[in-house]
Amino acid sequence: MCRNGDIMIVRKPHYYDEFRCTASKCSDNCCRGGWLIELDKKTEDYYRSLGGSIGRRITDSLITDEDGDTCFRLADGQCPHLDAEGLCSICVSLGEEHMGVVCREFPRYSLTYVQNGTEVTEHGVGLACEAAEALILFDEGKLCITDTGTEETEEAGEQNNCEEADTCEKIGDSEETDAGMLLAARADIINILEDRTRPVKSRISDVLEYAVSLQEKINEEPEEYELETSGDAADNCILLFDIYDGLEQLNSSWEEWSSLVRQTIFEEDGFMKLTDELCSIIPDYELLMENLMKYFIFRYYMKAVWDCNQLDKVKFAAACCLIIRQMLAALAGKQNGGVTREDIIKLVRVFSRQVEYSEDNVEAVCEEFLFGDELSAGNLRNMF
Structure with a gap:
């Protein structure tokens, strides 16, 4: 006590x-x-x-x-x-x-x-x-x-x-979980994300690869499928939205946003086109994605002291950034490229209130990363 x-x-x-x-x-x-x-x-x-x-x-x-x-x-x-x-x-x-x-x-x-x-x-x-x-x-x-x-x-x-x-x-002091090791790994991940000499999608890709390698050491066995890529990136992103749409609805605006994403990106086959344009549409895009990843890593990574699975915490962080990125791309398409900081703050708040303020919702997404091959680290990297 x-x-x-x-x-x-x-x-x-x-x-x-x-x-x-x-x-x-x-x-x-x-x-x-x-x-x-x-x-x-x-x-x-x-x-x-x-x-x-x-x-x-x-x-x-x-x-x-x-x-x-x-x-x-x-x-x-x-x-x-x-x-x-x-x-x-x-x-x-x-x-x-x-x-x-x-x-x-x-x-x-x-x-x-x-x-x-x-x-x-x-x-x-x-x-x-x-x-x-x-x-x-x-x-x-x-x-x-x-x-x-x-x-x-x-x-x-x-x-x-x-x-x-x-x-x-009880768990943090056990031989299975080493909080010090996880803290060092979190510091490594943040250092990778803060290397602004490279595009943010490359940094996120390296973070996912790092987490796979570390998980292999923790489990003492290879994560054989994690870095493999399968399926179409847009189809896999649709699957990702299906998962988030299946969560308990906590924010009345979520359904409207999800529908907008599907209409402006998936149905019009603009998955990569709009997302590739975000760097020019939003001057702070690279910084925004970096800070979002660091926020999700800081908030959720140390929960691995309970289950020894830091990989699904990193995949959760990457998936949240992907969802927010697609919401931004959809908004940019709807507003013909005009996206303000106020728009971004409102959009991220909708996401956070829908996903983060229910432990059941967070756990449901992480369970999909544990058991769904379509959401491997390789496929998440491919979506960026």
């Missing part, structure tokens, strides 16, 4: 501390996202202990979802406590410290594992928020990941999920 006073390592990318919620200035407020937001038990108990009109207003808005979790009942697809100025009325009335953990922390995320007997918690901010996207997508610098030592507190233990940390400790 997490114990108060234990020393742990906190690891975060350089942009993490720069993040600030823009609240009422946000053009796509997450409180209007149509999501049922789960309340943690501590916050729920506090709300139910309140008296007066604010206590009644909050408790009257609480419902139990199909999983048995307590959530706020949505009103016209948005949180009922969002005021006319686009601010959280609970935060305004009671203070930020009395918001639920999810509301207080979004779009931040954490991952906890054990490295050489020391608990490590990695923090980041996700792409479902435009303020976070502005920090990540067009950052021209190198990804700097900093480590700090801190004392674990009761509150931090709650947020980082002690049960998850216990699981990490």
